[in-house]
Amino acid sequence: MMAMLKRCCLVLAVCGALRAQLVIAPTPEAVGPARGGDFANYNIVDSLELGYRWRLAGGSMDTYRSDVNYGDGIRLLATNLSIDSKEGHGRWFDEILLSTSGLGNDPYQTASLRIQKNGLYRYDMLWREDDYYNPGLVISGGDHLMDTVRGLQDHSLTLFPQSHIQVDLGYSRNIQSGPALSTVQGFDTLSSAFPVFENVKQQWNEYRIGVLADWNGFRFIARRTWDFYKDDSGYSLSAPETSGVATDATVLQQFQRSEPNHGSNPGWFGNVYGKRKYWALNARLTYNLGNGGFAMNELTAGLNRFGAADNRQIVVSGDAQRPVVAGDFNISLFPTSRLTIVNHTAVHDTRMDGDSYFTEFDNGTGAATTLNFKFLGVLTVSNATDINYRFSNWFSAYAGFTDSGRQIRLLEAFAFPAVAGSEARYPYQQESRLNEGSVGVRFRPFQPLTINLEGEAGHADHPLTPMSDRNYHTLGGRIQYHSRKLQLSTGYRELYNENAPLSFITYGSRSRQYNAAASFALRDWLAFDASYSKLHLDTVGGLAFFAGVQSPQLQTSYDSIYISNIHAANAGLRFDIRRRADLYVGYTITKDTGDGRASAVPAGVTDPIATLLDSVQTFPLTYQSPMARLSIRITPKLRWNAGWQFYGYGELFHLLGYDQNFHAHTGYTSVLWSF
Amino acid sequence: MIRRVMILVTRGLLLVALPACAAAQNPGASGAGGYAGSSACKTCHADIWLNFYKNPHFKSTVSGDLPPSRTGCESCHGPGEAHMAARGGKATIPNAFSVMSQAKVLEACLTCHARDFQKANIRRSEHTLADVACTSCHSIHHSPTPKFLLAKKQTELCYGCHAGIRAQFEMPSRHRVNEGFMECSDCHNPHGAFAPTWRMSDRPRMVDQALNNEEPCLKCHVEKRGPFVYEHPPVRVEGCEVCHFPHGSTNERLLRRPVVFTLCLGCHNGGASGTRNNGVPIATGPHNLLDPRYQRCTTCHVRIHGSNADETFLR
Numbered sequence: 001m002m003a004m005l006k007r008c009c010l011v012l013a014v015c016g017a018l019r020a021q022l023v024i025a026p027t028p029e030a031v032g033p034a035r036g037g038d039f040a041n042y043n044i045v046d047s048l049e050l051g052y053r054w055r056l057a058g059g060s061m062d063t064y065r066s067d068v069n070y071g072d073g074i075r076l077l078a079t080n081l082s083i084d085s086k087e088g089h090g091r092w093f094d095e096i097l098l099s100t101s102g103l104g105n106d107p108y109q110t111a112s113l114r115i116q117k118n119g120l121y122r123y124d125m126l127w128r129e130d131d132y133y134n135p136g137l138v139i140s141g142g143d144h145l146m147d148t149v150r151g152l153q154d155h156s157l158t159l160f161p162q163s164h165i166q167v168d169l170g171y172s173r174n175i176q177s178g179p180a181l182s183t184v185q186g187f188d189t190l191s192s193a194f195p196v197f198e199n200v201k202q203q204w205n206e207y208r209i210g211v212l213a214d215w216n217g218f219r220f221i222a223r224r225t226w227d228f229y230k231d232d233s234g235y236s237l238s239a240p241e242t243s244g245v246a247t248d249a250t251v252l253q254q255f256q257r258s259e260p261n262h263g264s265n266p267g268w269f270g271n272v273y274g275k276r277k278y279w280a281l282n283a284r285l286t287y288n289l290g291n292g293g294f295a296m297n298e299l300t301a302g303l304n305r306f307g308a309a310d311n312r313q314i315v316v317s318g319d320a321q322r323p324v325v326a327g328d329f330n331i332s333l334f335p336t337s338r339l340t341i342v343n344h345t346a347v348h349d350t351r352m353d354g355d356s357y358f359t360e361f362d363n364g365t366g367a368a369t370t371l372n373f374k375f376l377g378v379l380t381v382s383n384a385t386d387i388n389y390r391f392s393n394w395f396s397a398y399a400g401f402t403d404s405g406r407q408i409r410l411l412e413a414f415a416f417p418a419v420a421g422s423e424a425r426y427p428y429q430q431e432s433r434l435n436e437g438s439v440g441v442r443f444r445p446f447q448p449l450t451i452n453l454e455g456e457a458g459h460a461d462h463p464l465t466p467m468s469d470r471n472y473h474t475l476g477g478r479i480q481y482h483s484r485k486l487q488l489s490t491g492y493r494e495l496y497n498e499n500a501p502l503s504f505i506t507y508g509s510r511s512r513q514y515n516a517a518a519s520f521a522l523r524d525w526l527a528f529d530a531s532y533s534k535l536h537l538d539t540v541g542g543l544a545f546f547a548g549v550q551s552p553q554l555q556t557s558y559d560s561i562y563i564s565n566i567h568a569a570n571a572g573l574r575f576d577i578r579r580r581a582d583l584y585v586g587y588t589i590t591k592d593t594g595d596g597r598a599s600a601v602p603a604g605v606t607d608p609i610a611t612l613l614d615s616v617q618t619f620p621l622t623y624q625s626p627m628a629r630l631s632i633r634i635t636p637k638l639r640w641n642a643g644w645q646f647y648g649y650g651e652l653f654h655l656l657g658y659d660q661n662f663h664a665h666t667g668y669t670s671v672l673w674s675f
Numbered sequence: 676m677i678r679r680v681m682i683l684v685t686r687g688l689l690l691v692a693l694p695a696c697a698a699a700q701n702p703g704a705s706g707a708g709g710y711a712g713s714s715a716c717k718t719c720h721a722d723i724w725l726n727f728y729k730n731p732h733f734k735s736t737v738s739g740d741l742p743p744s745r746t747g748c749e750s751c752h753g754p755g756e757a758h759m760a761a762r763g764g765k766a767t768i769p770n771a772f773s774v775m776s777q778a779k780v781l782e783a784c785l786t787c788h789a790r791d792f793q794k795a796n797i798r799r800s801e802h803t804l805a806d807v808a809c810t811s812c813h814s815i816h817h818s819p820t821p822k823f824l825l826a827k828k829q830t831e832l833c834y835g836c837h838a839g840i841r842a843q844f845e846m847p848s849r850h851r852v853n854e855g856f857m858e859c860s861d862c863h864n865p866h867g868a869f870a871p872t873w874r875m876s877d878r879p880r881m882v883d884q885a886l887n888n889e890e891p892c893l894k895c896h897v898e899k900r901g902p903f904v905y906e907h908p909p910v911r912v913e914g915c916e917v918c919h920f921p922h923g924s925t926n927e928r929l930l931r932r933p934v935v936f937t938l939c940l941g942c943h944n945g946g947a948s949g950t951r952n953n954g955v956p957i958a959t960g961p962h963n964l965l966d967p968r969y970q971r972c973t974t975c976h977v978r979i980h981g982s983n984a985d986e987t988f989l990r
Contacts (some may be wrong), residue, residue, distance in 0.1 A: 003863065021877075034688030043728070043729075063847075066927075067847045067848065068849070074707060080821070082729070082821060084728055084729045085728065087728070087729060087737065088734065088736065089732055097821045099821065101855050102855070107731060107854075108851050108854045108855065108856035109856075110855060110856060114821075114822065118734045118737055118738065119734070126858060130851065130856055134927070134928065136927070136928075137927070137930060138927055138933060138934060138935075138972050139740065139927050139935050139971060139973060139981060140969075140971045140974040141931070141971050141974060143971075143974050144973065144977070146976075149724050150895070152895060162738060174895065174897050175914075176898065182977055183974050183975065183977055184990065185975055185989060189975075189987075189989065190961055192968060193968070193974045193975045201900050202897070203697070204897040204898075206886075212822060214790070219790040220793060225887065227886070229897060229898075229900070231898060245968070257990075258983075261983065264904070265886070265900075267887045269887050269888075271792060271795070273789075273790050273792075273795055275789050275790070280789065280798075282795045282796070284795075285868060286888040288885075288887050288888060288889075290900075290901065290902040291902075292901065292902050292903075294983045294984075296984050296990070298824065298981070298990065304930075314984070314990075316983065316984045320900030320901070320902040320903065320904055320983065321902065322901060324872075324887075324888055324889070325888075326869075326872050326887070326888035327883075328869045328870060330795070330796060330799070330869075332798045332799075337778075340798055342798050342799045344796075344799055344869075344870060346869065346870035346872075346876050348870075348872040348876060350872075350911065352902060352906065353902075361986040374904060374905055374906075374945065375987070376908060376911060378911065378912055380872070380875065380876050382870055382875065382876035382877060383692060384799070385869070385878070386798075386799050386804065388798075388803070390776075390778055393776050397805065398776075398804045400804075402877045404875040404876050404877050406875055406876075406912075408912060409910070410908070432875070434875040434877060434880075436877050439806060440805070440812070442805065443804045444777075444806070451714070451808065452805050452806070454805075455947050458877070460875060463909065464909060464910050464913055465913060465917060465941075465942045465955070466941060466942055466944070466946050467913075467917055467941060467942065468913055468917070469874075469875070478805075478836070480836065487835065489835070489836060489838070491836075491838070491839070493839070507941070513839045515838035515839045516838070516841070517834075517835070517838040519835070531834075531838040531841060532838075533838050533839045533840075533841070533842035535839065535843075541941050542944055542946065543940050543944050544940075544944045544945040544957045545940055545944075545957060545958055545962070545964050546957075546958060546959070546960050546961075546962055546963060546964065547963055547964035547965050548740050548963060548965065549965065551961070551963075552960055552961070552963035552964075552965075554960075555730075555964075556945075560937055560940060560941060560944075562932060564925070564935065566842070566846075566925065568842030568843075568845060568846075570841070570842075570845065588849070590842065590845055590846050590925065592925050602829070602947065608965055609964070609965065612964065612965065612970075612984055614932040616932075616933065619926065619933040620927060621847075623845075623847045623925070625845075643752050649847055650878045654966070655933055655934055656934065656970065656971075
């Protein structure tokens with residue numbers, strides 16, 4: 001039995017270790033029979049992996065930092081600690097779980113901690129930090145570069161976790177800070193945009209307290225939350241800038257903007273759940289009152305686009321409110337052991353509150369405007385029913401229907417408090433109804449094999465955007481063979497959306513996904529894993545825009561076409577060499593072949609507008625990453641690891657003239673100590 | 676030969692005597708409703724029992740105030756006396772999970788877990804409709820993960836079926852799931868979620884709501900939550916996916932198109948949609964698309980997710 005267990009664990013470990021090695025990262029621990037040391041009545045298992053990362057990168061470092069971002073230096077690549085009471089009656093705690101990764105300057109750092117004592121308390125903590133870098137080249141010509149750090153943490157304490165009455169306390173924090181580039185238009189909306197330095201300072205804190213009570217077979221949850229948001233990012237100009245455009249003489253000599261935005265979102269949450277032999281119900285209600293107070297003081301000085309000295313000051317202040325209510329009622333019926341019927345009703349209401357006001361002073365133009373809020377209200381009511389029936393142990397089916405109605409109200413004519421009779425009104429109201437039906441069948445002809453087929457068709461009579469669902473359907477299927485050593489699966493899914501609004505504009509989108517995956521643990525020392533996916537997307541939509549060589553004219557005869565054919569594959573092979581060394585080699589590739597064209601603009605196209613549109617219809621590129629890792633057992637408690645991973649990114653056409661290609665060798669060497 | 680016979684006899688006596696001794700040590704549990712008590716199980720299943728103190732279900736054993744039907748091994752596997760009397764065999768275990776149908780596995784686990792808030796929508800989840808049962812993802816006795824008794828690391832579990840999603844997370848612009856910074860459950864509830872409060876509330880069904888009732892993207896990207904004086908209606912109504920691929924993309928910033936003007940003009944084309952009587956407004960005359968300045972819309976429209984100071988999101 002023990003031998004079988006060990007073998008089973010080893011097979012699981014082999015599969016786990018194989019799939020874990022997607023990125024050069026901490027070495028996954030081998031899983032096996034219990035290890036660690038005993039102290040008092042506790043079992044302690046610990047491991048530490050300390051190592052050094054290196055990189056050699058060439059090409060666009062901006063794209064490298066955006067896509068990969070690993071750098072040089074010493075890291076505590078991973079730690080894992082567990083302390084468990086063997087009797088479940090520890091004095092202060094029964095379990096401590098601590099795991100970390102990437103501490104000490106990796107771009108992605110995490111730590112999680114759980115401490116609990118049975119019946120008394122459970123504390124969970126999650127801390128994460130992300131170095132975010134984005135050059136924003138194609139999107140905005142590099143003007144919206146961001147080099148920030150985002151830190152996330154969450155603390156949750158549950159008192160009496162196995163009792164009929166439990167108390168939850170929680171705190172979450174989310175901060176983002178660091179330098180960035182924003183843009184500003186000099187003195188009017190026709191001038192060029194100038195890059196300005198942005199010092200990002202954003203902070204969000206949430207506090208929670210809740211009670212859970214079990215009574216007479218029902219569970220009630222009530223929670224109160226308060227969250228506070230602060231954005232104190234500042235903007236400035238370090239040196240005068242010119243537009244660089246012959247027709248625009250704007251010179252930005254001075255720019256300063258402060259834009260504090262502080263808000264809070266007090267909220268309520270309630271849930272009730274109950275279950276009997278033939279039915280279960282579940283209801284939820286939430287309410288959040290979003291408050292935001294903001295002010296802006298922007299000062300611009302320099303030469304306007306005609307070359308005349310100019311200055312402009314814009315002062316804005318106001319408050320925003322956005323109460324959001326969401327409710328759900330979910331009832332499940334089980335009239336027989338084969339049949340389950342679930343009905344779900346959901347209501348969601350968002351509205352910008354109209355009581356607040358917004359004031360803008362433009363010293364440059366001498367204008368002052370005070371107006372009530374723009375109003376946006378969204379009310380959605382949906383009802384969905386699913387019927388799930390099991391005909392036999394190997395065949396079952398389900399069918400579902402959803403009816404959803406949405407009302408959007410928009411106020412674009414403002415009420416001017418100083419002007420009698422200028423009452424707020426709803427200049428636009430849109431209602432949309434969506435009906436959707438779905439069916440699915442499942443076969444399990446024998447235990448390891450499952451076959452799923454599903455389909456869905458829906459119609460919305462007034463979608464919000466051309467990209468929203470209007471006449472759509474999905475078809476999907478999956479075949480999966482799953483045994484202890486061998487897993488095979490293949491699947492297909494398509495989503496077609498034909499969106500044809502009432503005017504001349506049409507929009508159609510077709511996406512198809514094909515995939516196949518295999519995972520094979522041939523021996524306890526050899527495992528193989530591979531998958532392939534093809535993701536196809538083609539869309540066509542009508543366009544209306546101004547363009548022209550001499551002067552811009554309204555253009556409505558062009559279509560927006562986008563075609564993507566992404567082939568993605570990965571494979572990995574793992575050898576365990578005489579239980580002394582572990583070797584992994586892997587390869588991943590993402591290749592978008594676009595629509596197969598060899599140049600961004602097909603030969604013979606001379607129309608400048610068609611040339612521009614053709615050049616953005618497809619985006620062929622290759623992103624590939626081979627890797628290898630070696631882990632050698634020096635002693636039962638000590639391993640030496642080394643890894644290498646290459647990243648190669650190559651676009652076939654350099655969109656809008658930006659060369660973003662890069663290649664990089666990254667690697668690490670580390671020592672893993674465990675006991 | 677004599678030694679071998681003695682060993683066999685001793686083993687036989689032990690097989691009979693040990694369960695009896697164990698039952699005698701746990702008299703309150705034995706007998707009632709066919710329950711033998713967990714102490715009896717460890718005689719033969721020592722391998723599981725030796726590590727069971729690390730299992731979250733161990734709490735039921737140590738609490739001391741739960742009925743036999745909710746204590747230890749028998750709380751999941753059912754009364755064990757018949758199994759003991761037959762000296763083993765899966766056929767005598769009321770709930771032998773390895774041979775149970777997916778539906779019965781689900782019902783067995785929901786006996787206790789049905790009232791967990793995270794599982795409130797499990798009967799309408801796409802996993803349940805696709806016959807994915809608890810044991811498809813969870814390994815109760817041989818879990819290699821420290822939390823939630825997962826059969827594998829979470830991302831590996833999900834990739835096992837969702838190879839297409841794995842491909843998206845290997846694209847150049849992506850959320851950092853493979854790097855270990857995020858997990859699928861940061862945004863998804865694999866046990867099913869309430870109806871989304873964005874789009875038309877119909878789908879997807881497995882995306883968790885954050886901040887009580889909002890799209891999970893806003894859990895991290897809180898600066899885009901607002902409220903704003905000037906909301907960009909598609910962001911608030913349709914959600915972030917109207918412009919972004921949530922998992923990964925070959926385009927910068929997870930966008931659906933590599934060049935931003937093609938994305939913006941997809942809606943701003945005067946078609947009779949949007950929130951105006953005449954459709955979404957098209958770019959005005961000065962926006963000459965042949966001028967490179969107007970090909971990168973967000974260079975000027977910097978607050979595209981919502982603004983407090985400008986109706987066209989310029990500041």
